Amino acid sequence: MQTTASEVRQAALEEFASSGYLGATIQAIADRAGVSKASVLYHYASKETLLDAALGPAIDEIATLLPGTLARARTPEEQRVFLVEFVDLLIRHRLAAQIFITQSGTLADLPIVVRAQDMIRRIAEDRPERDIDDIVRSAVALGGAAYLLAQTPRTGALAPDESVLRDSLVRILGELLAPAVV
Amino acid sequence: MQTTASEVRQAALEEFASSGYLGATIQAIADRAGVSKASVLYHYASKETLLDAALGPAIDEIATLLPGTLARARTPEEQRVFLVEFVDLLIRHRLAAQIFITQSGTLADLPIVVRAQDMIRRIAEDRPERDIDDIVRSAVALGGAAYLLAQTPRTGALAPDESVLRDSLVRILGELLAPAVV
DNA sequence: TCAGTTCCTGACCGATCGGTCAGCTACGTT
DNA sequence: AACGTAGCTGACCGATCGGTCAGGAACTGA
Numbered sequence: 001m002q003t004t005a006s007e008v009r010q011a012a013l014e015e016f017a018s019s020g021y022l023g024a025t026i027q028a029i030a031d032r033a034g035v036s037k038a039s040v041l042y043h044y045a046s047k048e049t050l051l052d053a054a055l056g057p058a059i060d061e062i063a064t065l066l067p068g069t070l071a072r073a074r075t076p077e078e079q080r081v082f083l084v085e086f087v088d089l090l091i092r093h094r095l096a097a098q099i100f101i102t103q104s105g106t107l108a109d110l111p112i113v114v115r116a117q118d119m120i121r122r123i124a125e126d127r128p129e130r131d132i133d134d135i136v137r138s139a140v141a142l143g144g145a146a147y148l149l150a151q152t153p154r155t156g157a158l159a160p161d162e163s164v165l166r167d168s169l170v171r172i173l174g175e176l177l178a179p180a181v182v
Numbered sequence: 183m184q185t186t187a188s189e190v191r192q193a194a195l196e197e198f199a200s201s202g203y204l205g206a207t208i209q210a211i212a213d214r215a216g217v218s219k220a221s222v223l224y225h226y227a228s229k230e231t232l233l234d235a236a237l238g239p240a241i242d243e244i245a246t247l248l249p250g251t252l253a254r255a256r257t258p259e260e261q262r263v264f265l266v267e268f269v270d271l272l273i274r275h276r277l278a279a280q281i282f283i284t285q286s287g288t289l290a291d292l293p294i295v296v297r298a299q300d301m302i303r304r305i306a307e308d309r310p311e312r313d314i315d316d317i318v319r320s321a322v323a324l325g326g327a328a329y330l331l332a333q334t335p336r337t338g339a340l341a342p343d344e345s346v347l348r349d350s351l352v353r354i355l356g357e358l359l360a361p362a363v364v
Numbered sequence: 365t366c367a368g369t370t371c372c373t374g375a376c377c378g379a380t381c382g383g384t385c386a387g388c389t390a391c392g393t394t
Numbered sequence: 395a396a397c398g399t400a401g402c403t404g405a406c407c408g409a410t411c412g413g414t415c416a417g418g419a420a421c422t423g424a
Contacts, residue, residue, distance in 0.1 A: 004371080020288035022204040025411065039372050041413065102284040105332060106202035136350045139333065140326030140358070147325020148318060150287060168318045176322070176358060186401080207381065221402050223383065 005043045008033045012044075013054040017095040021051060021103055052112045058096035059112070062089055063119045067126065080174065087145070087169050091162070094149045101146035141176045145169060187225045190215045194226075195236040199277040203233060203285055234294045240278035241294070244271055245301045252305065262356065269327070269351050273344070276331045283328035323358045327351060 002010075011033035015024040026047060030037040044050040065085065073082040090097050100116050107113045124138065152165065184192075193215035197206040208229060212219040226232040247267065255264040272279050282298050289295045306320065334347065 018288070020202065020204060020285070022202060023288050026413085027411080036373050037412090038374075038414090042370095042372065045413095047412065098287075101329065102287065103202070105280075105284065106200070106205050132346055132350045133353060136330060136347070136354045139330040140322065140351075140354055142326070143329020143333075144322030144324070144326030147283065147329060148321040151321065151325075164314055165318070168314045171315060172318045172322055172358075176354075208383085209381080218403050219382090220384090220404075224400095224402065227383095229382065 009053045012050045013095050017098050055096050058093035059116050083170050097146045098150040191235045194232045195277050199280050237278050240275035241298050265352050279328050280332040323355050
């Protein structure tokens with residue numbers, strides 16, 4: 001069984017993703033979780049605390065897993081391992097990635113968003129001496145993958161099996177990043 | 183000299199892009215344009231009308247220019263023409279593209295957003311019999327390009343000359359879309 | 365049984381925001 | 395000069411939302 005706190009956190013994640021942080025109301029999150037608005041604010045002191053709780057796990061996991069695998073990606077096989085892990089992380093934390101990609105610009109003053117931006121920048125800076133094409137490739141790959149995952153739950157028409165999408169995404173990002181590996 | 187109406191429209195475009203539609207206040211748009219809040223509402227009946235005015239020109243131009251060039255793109259040279267036009271449209275309407283890509287999900291009930299989504303879907307459907315990789319390639323290219331353009335004004339660090347970015351983007355999207363042409 | 369604690373709630377408050385309105389100013393027309 | 399109209403504004407209103415608070419229910423331990 002889920003605790004109320006974790007149910008509220010999941011409801012907040014879904015609501016923030018579908019309505020945006022500003023568009024999401026605490027009442028709507030409470031309704032989705034099946035509790036009262038005051039109960040939401042009992043478990044999480046504020047709306048911003050709720051966003052922290054919703055995004056935190058994803059940021060933590062990405063920050064701890066990705067850099068290691070990326071640093072180790074020297075051979076083509078290791079690069080494929082990195083790509084698979086990257087895509088799986090993106091799929092596993094699809095909602096969090098969607099929130100971050102689509103709203104980090106407008107929420108740039110929130111500490112949790114700054115933390116996520118710092119993490120991405122640190123990972124990117126780990127790979128020096130890159131030309132403009134490499135930078136563009138990385139940005140297109142990151143933004144494109146997140147955009148695709150953000151769209152698929154809506155446009156059910158072109159939403160195939162999850163694993164098919166995953167494999168294709170690994171393939172396409174591989175084509176994109178092969179010359180430089182992110 | 184600019185009319186007040188067009189100055190307000192431009193201010194709204196910038197404010198919607200930087201703060202988001204929900205985060206943008208009519209007062210902030212008025213301040214940016216150097217007029218009063220009541221004056222904004224004199225020229226545009228509502229906040230939603232203002233969004234229509236801000237996004238409309240971009241949607242109109244893309245809808246009238248893109249399909250023709252895309253339909254004609256049979257040879258590699260014609261494909262390059264299409265890519266250049268696509269990237270230039272994206273750059274010229276960078277703010278509108280940024281608003282649409284990052285907020286079309288949370289604003290899916292607004293008529294202007296529905297219109298833009300229909301336009302993109304219609305362009306995409308013009309090219310039948312595509313496999314999963316082609317679909318993923320197109321989505322990554324579209325979302326990635328928009329994400330890159332949305333980021334660059336902020337992270338001035340990696341913002342080179344505009345034309346350098348443009349040429350690189352044409353190159354990278356060319357690599358991505360070459361097998362299928364969007 | 366009783367006290368303490370956790371979990372939860374309805375009612376309420378202050379602030380903000382979209383939108384309205386009466387009225388002011390400036391200018392063109394007759 | 396008199397009038398109409400376009401452009402613009404400050405003041406105001408109703409609604410919504412984030413957050414507070416006093417208190418009730420259920421459980422635990424002594």
